[in-house]
Amino acid sequence: MSPVTPRRGRSAAGRAEVRRDLVTAAVDLFTAQGYDDTTVDDIAAAAGVGRRTFFRYFKGKEDAVSPDHERGLARIAEVFATAHPTEPLVSVVLRAGETVFDLYLSDPETARKRFALVHEVPALRDREAAMVHRYRRLFTKELAARLTDVDDGDLRAAVTGAAVVAAHNQALRRWLADGGTSDGTEACRAYFRRVAAMLPLEQAPDLEQVARRLERAARSLERRTN
């Protein structure tokens, strides 16, 4: 799909490395001297590139501390696209959600700094909320396409999408509150899977109704036998 694009231009470092340097510079500067007191010039200078180059890698100052959400969204879409039609929807949803954990946790050190920043800087909080919104919309869209023949399919899709994303965030939050060990991915996945029982995807059998039907059948049988 994507042939190895050769590195060109004056710098010897590839694009990925420049981006990484900018992220680390941004995270360190934001943490050290605050978000508002850090200019884009500061970040670019700390990473050894020009200010103009910064905006070629990030849409804005707020994006400098974000993981690559485009990749995360693409992974989720791929899970839905390649899932076998007979696989239960709950399973697909769980697999899709799990693929995003390592995007957040691949570098635990950076992850913790990032969480701290996102937690206390309003601009970064809002930015993260906007990204969460995109994840939620993607889940909802994919679910709605698969719940067309179910009662309240759109509502179920909206609720399930929101629930999945919320559980994902809750798992990350829980991991962070527990100290943030390096093997957070597995812990997050285990916690995240508990959401399966809370999703309104499968019609829960109405046991009350089942019991009444059995009782009625028994009474009917009773009359017959008399």
Place this chain on the structure above:
Amino acid sequence: MSPVTPRRGRSAAGRAEVRRDLVTAAVDLFTAQGYDDTTVDDIAAAAGVGRRTFFRYFKGKEDAVSPDHERGLARIAEVFATAHPTEPLVSVVLRAGETVFDLYLSDPETARKRFALVHEVPALRDREAAMVHRYRRLFTKELAARLTDVDDGDLRAAVTGAAVVAAHNQALRRWLADGGTSDGTEACRAYFRRVAAMLPLEQAPDLEQVARRLERAARSLERRTN
């Protein structure tokens, strides 16, 4: 609590009217010539005030088209604070969510324009997402405080909070898709209440009790047939 603050300063119009003029000017200008091509100077000039005054009424350009979310958040908090302890949590959640509909729909005309703008302008979409995030956090916080003795209480709170907010938005979206009649509040409430069956708040039916009832019915039948 808040005594009627007298209107002061040079202008004869009160604060509420200045704000309303700014909102209508912003909505009209954004709709007519686009969000990016409308400067704050344009809005202020159209409303007949200085540019500096605009920023005394709104934190930024994106807030000029938002309803008063602080009021909405306050209403929700009040419902939770004044709810009777024995009221089922589902009922409290539904009541809290319903109080916000008229905040969005009080003026259907403005509501439709606002929805259209928020839908197509990325900056306004992100802003709305950030506000939705605050609603979700509030619901989650209030729910978590009432689910401390339940299995996976935090997760249930996070999932339920997200689900309620998602259902709220879905109701508004549905109302808009159906043409946006003037009596949208009731329609939204009715649709919104359907989310109750999808919330992981109530414990699953007691299967042990169901089994006992079946056993009793069987024994009764057994005695009769003997």
Place this chain on the structure above:
DNA sequence: CACTCTAACGGCACTCCGTGCCACAGAACA
């Protein structure tokens, strides 16, 4: 090796957002 082509880079200039500061006007109050 010499040449061309290409993509990334850096710098400059520009618009606009958001804010701190200050002077001013008009209504309330003593």
Place this chain on the structure above:
DNA sequence: TGTTCTGTGGCACGGAGTGCCGTTAGAGTG
């Protein structure tokens, strides 16, 4: 009537984000 209080407008400033363009390092070609 004078004082105070509060909302207002003007001005200037820093910083974000963008369009434009010359420059440069590497890849490909002969």
